[in-house]
Amino acid sequence: DQQVKQNSPSLSVQEGRISILNCDYTNSMFDYFLWYKKYPAEGPTFLISISSIKDKNEDGRFTVFLNKSAKHLSLHIVPSQPGDSAVYFCAASYTGGFKTIFGAGTRLFVKA
Amino acid sequence: GAVVSQHPSWVICKSGTSVKIECRSLDFQATTMFWYRQFPKQSLMLMATSNEGSKATYEQGVEKDKFLINHASLTLSTLTVTSAHPEDSSFYICSAMTANNEQFFGPGTRLTVL
Numbered sequence: 001d002q003q004v005k006q007n008s009p010s011l012s013v014q015e016g017r018i019s020i021l022n023c024d025y026t027n028s029m030f031d032y033f034l035w036y037k038k039y040p041a042e043g044p045t046f047l048i049s050i051s052s053i054k055d056k057n058e059d060g061r062f063t064v065f066l067n068k069s070a071k072h073l074s075l076h077i078v079p080s081q082p083g084d085s086a087v088y089f090c091a092a093s094y095t096g097g098f099k100t101i102f103g104a105g106t107r108l109f110v111k112a
Numbered sequence: 113g114a115v116v117s118q119h120p121s122w123v124i125c126k127s128g129t130s131v132k133i134e135c136r137s138l139d140f141q142a143t144t145m146f147w148y149r150q151f152p153k154q155s156l157m158l159m160a161t162s163n164e165g166s167k168a169t170y171e172q173g174v175e176k177d178k179f180l181i182n183h184a185s186l187t188l189s190t191l192t193v194t195s196a197h198p199e200d201s202s203f204y205i206c207s208a209m210t211a212n213n214e215q216f217f218g219p220g221t222r223l224t225v226l
Contacts, residue, residue, distance in 0.1 A: 036217075043116070043205045043217035044156070078172060089156065099146075104155040 003027045004092050006103035013110050019077040021106050023090030025083070026071065030092040033076045034100070035064060038087045047088070080110045114140045116208045125196055126226055133221045134189045135206030141186035142208035143166035144214070145180075150203040162189045197223040 013019045018104045021035075031052040032055045050057040050064045050073065056062050077084055090103040094104035115138040125131050135145055143164045148156040160181050161169045168181035178193040178200075191206075193200050205220040 041121075041203070041220065041222060043207075043219045045116075045217070046215075099158060099161070101158075102156045 002104075003030075003048055004090055004101045004103040005095060006106050008103070010107040010109065011014050013080045013108065015110055017026055019075075019080045019084065019108055021075040021077075021090070021108065021112065022090050023075075023103055024069045024071055024074050025073075025092050027092070027094070027101075028071070029094040030101075031095055032093050033064070033066060033073050034091045034093075035062075035074050036089040036102075038077050038089060038105070077108075080108075082110050082112050084108060085110045113215070114138075114208070114210055115217045116206065116216045116218040117133050118204075118206055120221060120223050121219060122137045122222040122224075124224045124226065127197050128195055130192055130194045131196055132224060133193075133204055133206075135189045135191070135218050137187045137208040137216075140208070142189075142210065143186060143211040145183060145189040146209070147189070148180060148205045148207065149187075150205060150220075156205065158162065159191075169216050193223065196223070198225045201225045 162183040183189040
């Protein structure tokens with residue numbers, strides 16, 4: 001049972017344009033959401049997070065939007081840069097829970 | 113952010129041998145560490161939660177006798193893949209949790225079993 005879903009395995013974007021990565025979840029108990037970036041043969045690195053009490057969190061070029069009613073969140077990268085090319089994992093956890101549940105990841109290609 | 117290291121970064125071994133992977137939190141103490149496995153083009157799969165001084169908690173479907181986890185100190189957890197077989201070939205990643213419940217990941221270990 002996939003509690004966190006990233007339905008797009010890959011995304012290709014032109015440099016300078018916006019990248020939008022989507023994530024859906026099924027467990028209504030999740031109250032904390034994270035995005036990780038991962039390069040090949042490396043561990044994931046934390047990118048940005050959002051608590052369920054917010055609907056938007058912004059950090060530089062990265063913005064995460066949360067729509068609780070739709071159980072959907074998205075990561076926007078503006079402007080996209082070639083160095084952003086990586087796999088992006090959406091993850092979720094809940095207060096009192098210990099585990100972070102990861103989505104399958106979306107591979108982003110930013111073309112120069 | 114906090115630094116987590118893994119050793120080795122890659123290992124090739126013969127079928128039937130055992131391989132030990134170390135995970136260290138370099139600049140903080142971690143009472144809890146996690147071990148993940150990543151198959152090609154797939155998500156990170158949590159294998160087990162490792163608590164210092166106690167037995168690890170394994171996820172459903174993960175053989176505890178196959179994947180031995182020892183969390184001997186607040187900065188070190190080890191994963192031993194016993195009697196490794198080609199199907200155990202994978203990318204193994206650990207993470208360590210800080211006192212603020214932030215999770216930092218190691219760089220991963222690529223295991224290839226011939």
